Amino acid sequence: MRFSSAAGREEGHGAPLRRRPGQLVITGFIGAIAVGTMLLLLPISTAGQSATFMEALFTATSAVCVTGLIVTDTPVFWSGFGQAVILVLIQIGGLGVMTVASLLGVLVMRRLDLSSRLVAAASTRAVSLGDVRRLLVRVVVLALAVEAVVALVLTVRFAVAYDESFGQALWQGVFHAVSAYNNAGFALFSLSLIDFVADPWVCVPICVATIVGGLGLPVILEVLRERHRPRRWSVHTKITLLMTALLLVGGTGFFLLAEWDNPATLGTLDTGGRILASFTQSAQARTAGFNSVNTGEMHTETWLGTVILMFIGGGSGGTAGGIKVTTFAVLAVVIWSELRGDPDAAVFDRRISVATQRQALTLALLSVAIVVLPTLWITALSPFTVDQILFEVTSAFSTTGLSTGITAQLAWYHQIVLVALMFIGRLGPITLGTALALRAHRRLYRLPESAPIIG
Template sequence: MRFSSPAGREGGRGVALRRRPGQLVIAGFVGAIAVGTLLLLLPIAASGESATFMEALFTATSAVCVTGLIVTDTPVFWSGFGEAVILVLIQIGGLGVMTVASLLGVLVSRRLDLSSRLVAAASTRTVSLGDVRRTLVRVVILALVIEAVVATVLTVRFAVAYDEPLGRALWHGVFHAVSGYNNAGFALFSLSLMDFVADPWIVLPICFATIVGGLGLPVVLEVLRGRVRPVRWSVHTKITLLMTALLLVGGTVFFLVAEWDNPATMGGLDTGGRVLASFTQSTQARTAGFNSVNTGELHTETWLGTIILMFIGGGSGGTAGGIKVTTFAVLAVVIWSELRGDPDATVFDRRISPATQRQALTLALLAVAIVVLPTLWMTALSPFTVDQILFEVTSAFTTTGLSTGITAQLDWYHQVVLVVLMFIGRLGPITLGTALALRARGRLYRLPESAPIIG
């Protein structure tokens, strides 16, 4: 009979932690949602009657998963305490539960063990484990600096142009700066940013925070390293910046053309106001969730374009959701290479590895399935149209937060589906699948190759 020592058991647990850091990330998010739900259930969190369990759970999940979908009117239903809880949950969710926990460990002990570094790497998508400690510090510093700058601009604008008391202007500035940088989309105005549709001093700082937060940490940190010339940026950074620029410009043109004459959205604005509104919608549709026009009044074809932008999302390793611009770009390059008959998928004079191609395809197909199946089920059991349901489901899965206005009207079990979608969308299908896998399996042999007929 073989006995194991306590040290051996501790070592076994350490190995388990190192093998499955994704499970700890999931546990951290679940814990944050649970605590947030309990806090929002407190009578002090609501302005009137206490929140129901579903209202608290949905709001906490939406905040931690930086989505922005709501079943209650945030500035009306929640008290100042409730708004503060939501703000903290947004910040925790944006930076990553494990990122915050690991950073506290750095500040206390000045040292991270391997398991902690693996957890942080899984949360921040850091490439090099040796750089995790420095990355964690930079993550928080970068977030605080950008949020502080944006909050300052917004505070001054709210106080000067809208005659808000300094304290209230500061609170609005801080809340929307944090919500914008973390791509959360929660607003302290019942109409989101619709009252400021033509005010560049409000919408542009929020859009700036949204774009930077959605680029992803690896990209932002590489760009900020002045000693690295753009020509020597990594392929990941080049793809992310190029796709972001193309989607921002393309989305702006799309919204401008699609909604130019719509009197319920942009029809009543001048040319400058329409361009600004279109740029805002293009920016926010890629997982931020603020809206400066009435989303529910957009044309059906505009909904479809918005769904596509939401599905693509932002950059990897940031606060954005969706399948990510790099995934979309890799699939586009693979298709283009196949159409040309090129045996290699290349971009910026580099071959894309087969493993990366498989990951992109897996993620995209999983995302399609995760969106389509709930859409079919909810459409069959609700009075709403398929385009409305598809919009809400995509918004939840991509952690965008834009809504046609039906979320609060859905039955509780449909809202539970959206809660699950927000959770999966924040962690990512591949991360979730990896965390649930018992162990990685290796093969000692390879089977003979075959080529089924395609098409």
């Protein structure tokens, strides 16, 4: 992909790309899903009976969109070849998301006028057009570095503590490291991480990889570059780190309080085990999808809290899904400013632009509609309760992968809806945010102001 900085060529060769960035991204991901589906349909991909088209399509979509929802038992149904295909699809999907988000950020920067470009660069520390190749290298290097470290820790742990052969321990370590960093949630254990609920040497590295992958490349690079000067961090980085910390701590406390006495989840663990399990659930709900306790046995109010965490998601430009913590933070700041009567919505001594506020509101409300409408439709046509359906739909849209255990029991046409939601949830926020930014234009006049009564 080549960008030109010349004004004339920007309107020529660059124009088609600028007009159709979403189309190019969608085509690429559809192609990856199609290839993955065909590979998973091969007899060599399964350990027994060949996969149906729906099983292959659902699994390929879940892998490429780094979701983790499954309709088959991954370690039992898929052969070593099939698991390798899933692993490659996860890596392609995760790296693709980070690359796409970063390159579309460059595209947006290029579209803005000079004054807006300077403001955006100061706010986000965005890369310039000349940094595209370096950016792609950084995406790959960061992913491989984090995955290698986590894979090493997991390999040693599986080999030493669980008597796995070196080859099996290495495969499990690599698979779960890649799945964790890319926030995919696929596991080579039928019960996910339940058998390791009190083992910090398994749960903590996976959670760390999940958190790092979910922060987003711009945040990670800026923190590394300005690690000794945090005051110089951009507003985007500060919001992402603050919201991530608050949601991790708040989510851990929520799971502790909600499930403390539940014998099917935390009730049988000691205090340390309960804290670790709650932290794991808090980290995985945004939006990796591993679970160290039985999600289907959680209290209904815990499901609702998890739905909220899944819907918010992780950082922009990362492998996590959801509406993103920055979107949630902007809306929270707008509400707080309105309650206080402040004329401007400001955070960290910076005023949030009206355009950013409108984009955040648009993304959030459209996301609510995308979750609510399928929930109503599936609930009306299935024997499951609305809280179960809401959980599955939100998990698919937010590309989390947590499940109450009903995904495989849904009718094929309901599973098609979940496939669509995974795809929309993976690419929707990125492409929609880019489209909103690219559609911004100046009007030479303003209409007379009106003030409808609110409330």
